[in-house]
Amino acid sequence: MRTGQLNNLNVLMPIRKELRNNATESEQFLWQFLKGNKLAGRKYRRQHSIGLFILDFYCPSERLAIELDGAVHDTTDAKQQDEDRQKAIEGLSITVLRFKNEAVLKNINQVLDEIEKHFK
Numbered sequence: 001m002r003t004g005q006l007n008n009l010n011v012l013m014p015i016r017k018e019l020r021n022n023a024t025e026s027e028q029f030l031w032q033f034l035k036g037n038k039l040a041g042r043k044y045r046r047q048h049s050i051g052l053f054i055l056d057f058y059c060p061s062e063r064l065a066i067e068l069d070g071a072v073h074d075t076t077d078a079k080q081q082d083e084d085r086q087k088a089i090e091g092l093s094i095t096v097l098r099f100k101n102e103a104v105l106k107n108i109n110q111v112l113d114e115i116e117k118h119f120k
Helices: 010-021 025-037 076-090 101-106 108-116
Strands: 045-050 053-059 064-069 095-100
Touching: 010 045, 010 053, 025 053, 025 064, 025 101, 025 108, 053 076, 064 076, 064 101, 076 095, 095 101, 095 108, 101 108
Parallel strands: 064 095
Antiparallel strands: 045 053, 053 064
């Protein structure tokens, strides 16, 4: 199946909406720097799904996913799930960048610089 057929499946619409409406503090903060093509003119989507995976942020032109991780991602099981999920997404030729919530809130310029390093 082509990636275009995997984008924003209708079955996930209620979940995507819920996640957007209940974004974490770090997601809300990063979004202020990404929305409206603010970061180097690139368009980002919040809570965009690829297949059954919902990405925190996705830049279609760069095929770049940005995931923000809080403490819930620190368990052994969560780390394994994140690794499996990331491999599946990267198997679709999408680069996945992961940042800790604290990094976004405390070092936003460093996070934005790291994102820009992955632009083509």
